[in-house]
Amino acid sequence: MSETVPITVRVNGRERTAAVAPRLLLVHFLRESLNLTGTHVGCDTSQCGACTVLLDGRSVKSCTVFAVQADGEEVQTIEGLAAGDDLHPLQDGFWEEHGLQCGYCTPGMIMSALNLLRENPSPDDARIREGISGNICRCTGYQHIVNAIRNAAERMAPA
Amino acid sequence: MTSANAPLLPKLIGERVKRREDPRLIRGLATYVDDLKLPGMLHLAFRRADIAHGVIRRIDVSAAAAMEGVELALTGAELAEHLGPMPIGTPFPAPDHYSVAVDRVRYVGEPVAVVAAADRYLARDAADAIEVEYDELPAVVDPEAAMADGSATLHEGFARNVAVGGYQGGTGVNAETAQAEDDSAMDAAFAEADVVISQCMLNQRLAPNAMEPRGVVARYEAGSDYLTIWSATQNPHILRTLAAGMLGLGEHQVRAIAPEVGGGFGCKINIYGEEYAAAALSRLTGAPVKWIEDRTEAFLATTHGRDILGDVEIAAKRDGTILALRAQLLADIGAYEVLLTALIPTLTGMMMNGVYRIPVVRHELTEVFTNKTPTDAYRGAGRPEGLYFVERAVDMLARELDMDPAELRRRNFIPAAEFPFPTQSGLVYDSGDYEAALDTALAAADWESLKAERDAARAEGRIVGVGMAFYVEVCGLGPSSVVPTGGWEHSGVTIERGGKVTATTGASPHGQGNETTFAQMLADHFSVPIGDIAILHGDTGVVKQGIGTFGSRSQAVGGAALMLAAGRAGDKMKRFAAALMADHEASPDDLVFESGRIQVAGAPEVSRSFAEVADFAYVPVPLPAGLEPGLSEEAFFEPENNTYPFGCHISMVEIDRDTGEPRLLRLIAVDDCGNVINPLIVEGQVHGGLAQGIGQAMFEEVVYDEDGQPLTASFMDYVMPRAADLPAFELERTVTPTPVNPLGAKGVGEAGTIGSSPCVVNAAVDALAPFGVRHVDMPLRPERLWRLIHDRDQNGGQP
Ligand code: FES
Numbered sequence: 001m002s003e004t005v006p007i008t009v010r011v012n013g014r015e016r017t018a019a020v021a022p023r024l025l026l027v028h029f030l031r032e033s034l035n036l037t038g039t040h041v042g043c044d045t046s047q048c049g050a051c052t053v054l055l056d057g058r059s060v061k062s063c064t065v066f067a068v069q070a071d072g073e074e075v076q077t078i079e080g081l082a083a084g085d086d087l088h089p090l091q092d093g094f095w096e097e098h099g100l101q102c103g104y105c106t107p108g109m110i111m112s113a114l115n116l117l118r119e120n121p122s123p124d125d126a127r128i129r130e131g132i133s134g135n136i137c138r139c140t141g142y143q144h145i146v147n148a149i150r151n152a153a154e155r156m157a158p159a
Numbered sequence: 160m161t162s163a164n165a166p167l168l169p170k171l172i173g174e175r176v177k178r179r180e181d182p183r184l185i186r187g188l189a190t191y192v193d194d195l196k197l198p199g200m201l202h203l204a205f206r207r208a209d210i211a212h213g214v215i216r217r218i219d220v221s222a223a224a225a226m227e228g229v230e231l232a233l234t235g236a237e238l239a240e241h242l243g244p245m246p247i248g249t250p251f252p253a254p255d256h257y258s259v260a261v262d263r264v265r266y267v268g269e270p271v272a273v274v275a276a277a278d279r280y281l282a283r284d285a286a287d288a289i290e291v292e293y294d295e296l297p298a299v300v301d302p303e304a305a306m307a308d309g310s311a312t313l314h315e316g317f318a319r320n321v322a323v324g325g326y327q328g329g330t331g332v333n334a335e336t337a338q339a340e341d342d343s344a345m346d347a348a349f350a351e352a353d354v355v356i357s358q359c360m361l362n363q364r365l366a367p368n369a370m371e372p373r374g375v376v377a378r379y380e381a382g383s384d385y386l387t388i389w390s391a392t393q394n395p396h397i398l399r400t401l402a403a404g405m406l407g408l409g410e411h412q413v414r415a416i417a418p419e420v421g422g423g424f425g426c427k428i429n430i431y432g433e434e435y436a437a438a439a440l441s442r443l444t445g446a447p448v449k450w451i452e453d454r455t456e457a458f459l460a461t462t463h464g465r466d467i468l469g470d471v472e473i474a475a476k477r478d479g480t481i482l483a484l485r486a487q488l489l490a491d492i493g494a495y496e497v498l499l500t501a502l503i504p505t506l507t508g509m510m511m512n513g514v515y516r517i518p519v520v521r522h523e524l525t526e527v528f529t530n531k532t533p534t535d536a537y538r539g540a541g542r543p544e545g546l547y548f549v550e551r552a553v554d555m556l557a558r559e560l561d562m563d564p565a566e567l568r569r570r571n572f573i574p575a576a577e578f579p580f581p582t583q584s585g586l587v588y589d590s591g592d593y594e595a596a597l598d599t600a601l602a603a604a605d606w607e608s609l610k611a612e613r614d615a616a617r618a619e620g621r622i623v624g625v626g627m628a629f630y631v632e633v634c635g636l637g638p639s640s641v642v643p644t645g646g647w648e649h650s651g652v653t654i655e656r657g658g659k660v661t662a663t664t665g666a667s668p669h670g671q672g673n674e675t676t677f678a679q680m681l682a683d684h685f686s687v688p689i690g691d692i693a694i695l696h697g698d699t700g701v702v703k704q705g706i707g708t709f710g711s712r713s714q715a716v717g718g719a720a721l722m723l724a725a726g727r728a729g730d731k732m733k734r735f736a737a738a739l740m741a742d743h744e745a746s747p748d749d750l751v752f753e754s755g756r757i758q759v760a761g762a763p764e765v766s767r768s769f770a771e772v773a774d775f776a777y778v779p780v781p782l783p784a785g786l787e788p789g790l791s792e793e794a795f796f797e798p799e800n801n802t803y804p805f806g807c808h809i810s811m812v813e814i815d816r817d818t819g820e821p822r823l824l825r826l827i828a829v830d831d832c833g834n835v836i837n838p839l840i841v842e843g844q845v846h847g848g849l850a851q852g853i854g855q856a857m858f859e860e861v862v863y864d865e866d867g868q869p870l871t872a873s874f875m876d877y878v879m880p881r882a883a884d885l886p887a888f889e890l891e892r893t894v895t896p897t898p899v900n901p902l903g904a905k906g907v908g909e910a911g912t913i914g915s916s917p918c919v920v921n922a923a924v925d926a927l928a929p930f931g932v933r934h935v936d937m938p939l940r941p942e943r944l945w946r947l948i949h950d951r952d953q954n955g956g957q958p
């Protein structure tokens with residue numbers, strides 16, 4: 001346990017260096033070392049998506065990535081989404097459409113939706129449902145989440 | 160001093176107000192229990208039994224204790240010197256149950272030792288280093304076999320593994336003894352019947368699976384003999400009471416806090432061994448400690464729900480009149496009784512009247528121990544099981560009589576004019592208009608066209624069915640006579656200097672949105688901007704008293720308490736305002752709150768601002784006669800009865816002939832939860848409930864093998880609905896207010912869960928009816944459906 005590995009990761013635009021145990025999961029690096037507790041853990045088996053972040057622009061489940069694998073890469077978490085007080089359109093969409101209840105799945109859900117909208121800026125409802133199928137929400141029945149992502153897609157569409 | 164140009168504040172009750180709790184949640188800034196960090200905090204890990212049943216022959220924690228970074232490692236026997244058996248909340252006899260097993264384990268996942276270490280990885284390593292050997296005992300897995308001669312038993316003093324035996328309710332039953340005394344009505348009804356329907360059905364075991372697993376942080380301060388405990392719980396006040404008792408403290412020495420909680424669904428009502436153990440280990444180590452459950456532990460050690468076998472018989476006339484219903488219920492409650500375990504199945508029995516005017520209804524309930532995780536509340540808690548049995552049986556009767564299931568139900572409804580309606584089990588349904596809900600659902604679904612669509616699909620060779628289910632449930636729990644913890648709720652309302660409002664509620668929301676709905680109510684009551692109101696909850700150091708959030712009670716009971724306290728604070732404020740307007744001889748009774756001012760009704764030119772009156776109340780010079788300074792009032796609300804929301808769900812299901820895979824094509828839900836404060840939030844509650852009920856119908860099941868090994872201990876083997884599995888739900892509402900609280904609100908948290916499971920199964924059975932299928936147990940596994948289709952095909956049963 002004494003052995004550590006130095007890593008440098010750009011997290012939400014800020015460079016962070018740390019010496020981490022090789023077995024430290026990225027999600028624990030974010031939550032424990034950097035205090036970015038918006039990324040949640042809902043399972044141990046990369047099934048629920050609560051821990052979803054963007055690694056070099058692509059969504060990954062940070063419970064299944066070691067912190068050392070992010071060395072030299074760029075990570076974006078829920079905390080890096082809003083620009084100051086200006087919410088990201090997905091955050092506005094989730095708020096507007098009541099896309100969350102307990103909020104535990106929400107950061108991961110929003111990060112997955114961000115990935116989806118980057119790949120497909122105007123998905124229909126079936127595509128949205130498909131796109132978030134790696135994320136489990138136990139509260140909402142997904143309907144308001146689908147509305148939220150559609151709402152965000154409309155906001156993000158070039159006028 | 161006039162309000163001539165003040166903008167009028169809009170009324171908010173009934174509006175789709177965006178939630179006030181969302182900004183922190185959508186930015187990742189909320190604080191759940193795992194987000195807490197205290198200086199010097201240790202991390203706990205539990206070593207858990209990997210066998211279902213056995214005596215601990217040897218347990219050795221020395222290797223763990225010797226590891227660097229490990230502060231303390233304790234066996235169950237060692238911990239038992241500091242923690243006695245855990246309390247339960249029901250009047251039924253229960254075996255001793257320790258936080259960590261002392262000498263014998265009774266389910267896979269039961270803790271046998273606990274370690275405290277400097278970080279969570281180390282704690283896990285240390286738990287793995289503990290050596291345990293067992294003398295295995297035969298596992299008791301099947302609840303019927305559990306009662307048979309020669310079965311192994313789990314607990315001394317509970318012969319044949321029976322926890323609750325032959326507990327009866329309904330027609331001809333002596334409520335005191337829970338035993339039948341008079342069979343004449345039942346015998347006569349069955350003798351008179353033209354048709355008898357009889358079916359045994361399983362309402363299977365489920366894992367609640369709140370997305371946030373359980374977790375606790377405990378800090379015992381030796382200098383002041385004071386325990387602060389943060390827990391992912393639905394009811395911090397109950398946690399305070401029970402933790403104080405377990406640690407030998409008074410309630411004045413314990414502060415319990417539910418921080419942001421990531422869903423509960425009933426499984427965070429119970430106060431668990433890990434919570435008590437954390438408090439004890441903080442006291443023993445002198446350091447704050449944290450324990451966070453992982454998902455596999457959640458499958459093993461967080462309470463399960465449901466798991467009742469129902470053998471149901473209905474006696475009816477050929478015209479569809481139901482004469483009697485009787486049910487034998489067998490609940491598999493797992494290895495121990497925890498907080499409400501034994502109570503939940505009694506609610507199943509109480510609901511066997513459903514929405515029908517059945518003159519003779521009786522149930523007999525037996526609860527047995529098996530080597531499985533204990534059961535407790537799961538969304539609906541006893542009512543979904545009961546309504547499932549009734550609604551499946553009624554559907555079978557409709558098929559037997561070749562009647563439209565809507566028509567059969569209509570014929571047997573309790574008529575709107577007959578409320579309040581006493582049921583055979585002793586409940587009194589508060590209000591209802593079932594025909595209105597049925598008509599709304601039939602219109603929303605376009606029932607006749609839906610059936611025509613099904614017939615057309617069948618003509619093409621597709622396997623399609625439509626189904627319907629009705630439900631009524633007990634909510635807004637309830638009078639203290641029926642709730643073991645007390646059934647009231649508490650609230651405090653303080654009008655601060657400057658005119659802002661702080662309210663506290665003993666309800667402890669964890670996704671239900673009460674920070675918004677309660678603020679809507681106060682904004683309207685005081686006619687102030689919603690942004691001027693704070694709703695505080697989930698902290699016994701801030702909220703003086705409370706019960707908590709379960710049983711769809713926070714609006715119906717907590718909301719009523721809030722309005723009582725608000726009424727008191729407002730009345731007092733009007734007296735201060737009247738004193739300020741003494742020149743105008745304003746009487747407090749003539750004053751009204753209007754858009755940030757307090758004014759004489761009908762004479763808005765005579766007014767004071769809300770803020771000015773609030774300031775005066777805190778520096779009242781001169782103090783008006785008969786008034787104390789300040790504006791802070793509180794109230795307890797004790798409901799006179801439960802509430803009984805109801806609704807009608809309709810669905811269409813298609814089954815793939817080649818794979819057996821079911822697909823839910825449509826789900827129409829009409830729910831009546833009385834008056835509604837925020838329709839957006841109510842829709843969210845219904846959606847979530849529907850998804851869980853559909854999950855039970857189609858996907859979810861906790862499975863054990865014959866040795867009591869759980870086969871579903873991760874999200875890889877336990878299937879919950881994902882977005883692509885569900886259609887867009889079609890919702891409608893009818894509104895039948897309840898008379899039992901001043902808001903007329905009945906509660907909505909569990910509604911969707913209750914109607915949707917039988918509705919979807921009824922549709923699936925309709926789809927399979929051409930193959931001669933009368934019933935299929937949940938979940939609708941493709942393999943199960945494929946066999947039903949293809950076994951019949953081979954036998955020439957193809958339509
Ligand atoms: S916590 Fe990473 S997928 Fe569940």
Ligand code: FES
Pocket residue numbers: 099100101102103104105106136137138139140370421422670
């Ligand atoms: S909002 Fe609770 S799990 Fe999604």
